[in-house]
């Protein structure tokens with residue numbers, strides 16, 4: 001249905017969920033406290049040469065100890081929801097067997113604190129911190145890891161399911177499989193293209209078995225979803241070869257996950273394109289039915305589009321498409337070239353182009369047959385620094401959020417059922433292989449003193465969330481001034 005002509009086009013629908021997002025390893029610290037065992041990210045970040053400056057998540061934002069302060073900041077922001085992840089090795093040391101009461105209690109207190117402040121908790125079960133023991137047993141390329149995940153899902157649901165209604169199985173399985181086992185720039189740092197495909201399948205299976213475990217453990221009102229990072233893939237030219245490169249990357253970036261999850265299939269072209277690496281015999285009878293579970297929400301994480309061509313075309317500068325690794329994350333795609341999308345870039349070097357978000361929202365609106373969509377991550381890295389007066393002014397982030405939220409409104413006007421938006425991230429945090437060198441927070445963190453300073457974008461975003469309305473650009477300029 002379309003909005004009445006008189007409605008202010010800049011107003012979001014009533015009930016639109018406004019939130020911020022974080023992930024356990026990126027903010028918690030307290031890596032050895034409360035019985036927590038190492039995850040693959042502890043091992044990886046402690047391996048020399050894997051992260052910038054050798055940064056680790058040992059302390060991170062020390063959120064494990066400072067969560068009350070972070071909660072108070074969120075309450076000041078006035079946003080309605082908070083998306084966080086549970087650290088698997090904190091609540092189930094070693095990744096199998098009994099739960100850690102102390103670990104579960106941390107999240108239980110956090111959930112109670114959020115509810116007291118009227119903030120809806122949105123729990124992500126897996127944001128990349130696989131217990132090291134499960135990696136030692138083979139990790140995501142092994143089927144057993146998916147079975148362990150379903151047990152872990154039941155255990156968390158049992159502890160928090162009386163209060164948490166919104167659940168997400170996995171965050172960005174593409175990153176876990178392709179960056180973790182392909183390019184090796186993420187933990188566990190392995191580089192085998194056949195393993196990427198096995199890992200992708202077992203992540204899909206983990207999602208399916210985990211969804212079934214959550215359904216069994218949770219009351220009927222629970223809303224279960226997954227957060228993917230679909231690529232808005234564009235071809236450099238309309239040449240058939242470039243269009244075919246786009247088809248192949250679409251298969252590897254998107255359809256390898258949304259095929260089984262949303263349609264119960266691995267598309268034939270994906271299987272053909274990768275046949276020299278695997279016969280896909282790790283897909284057992286019944287797996288596709290297990291993966292294809294009804295979902296209540298689809299989370300889309302979006303940062304930048306992806307531009308490809310059939311070969312190293314020189315019309316535009318190339319980019320690695322590897323997330324900085326030596327080896328490509330993409331199996332059986334050595335001939336495909338990745339290019340820098342024209343336009344201004346963020347501190348990550350990612351081009352700012354909100355049209356990709358519109359494309360993805362419309363695509364998934366069509367392809368899911370109307371499952372409610374949420375943007376579960378969107379935001380930018382800026383080189384933020386406090387001014388002499390102690391404030392942190394981030395007008396570039398405000399402009400980024402403004403343009404992307406404008407695109408969300410256009411998608412809604414075009415019929416997409418978008419129900420919420422989560423700014424990545426609440427806090428500056430451990431940006432994986434980039435360590436603390438990249439700041440995505442709407443709240444500045446001084447990594448020496450661990451002091452938090454809300455940036456000007458925090459005040460701007462709070463106002464958008466409060467009014468449910470995007471301010472026009474003059475107001476944007478005014479709000480972009482440093483605030484005292």
Ligand code: GBH
Pocket residue numbers: 023026171172175229301303304320321322323324350377424431432440
């Ligand atoms: C998300 O990953 C994560 O969920 C979150 O934890 C993280 O902090 C946040 O984004 C910011 O990075 O690889 O250079 O060709 C996003 C990871 C970013 C991977 C874009 C694919 C494509 C550009 N994705 N990237 S490149």
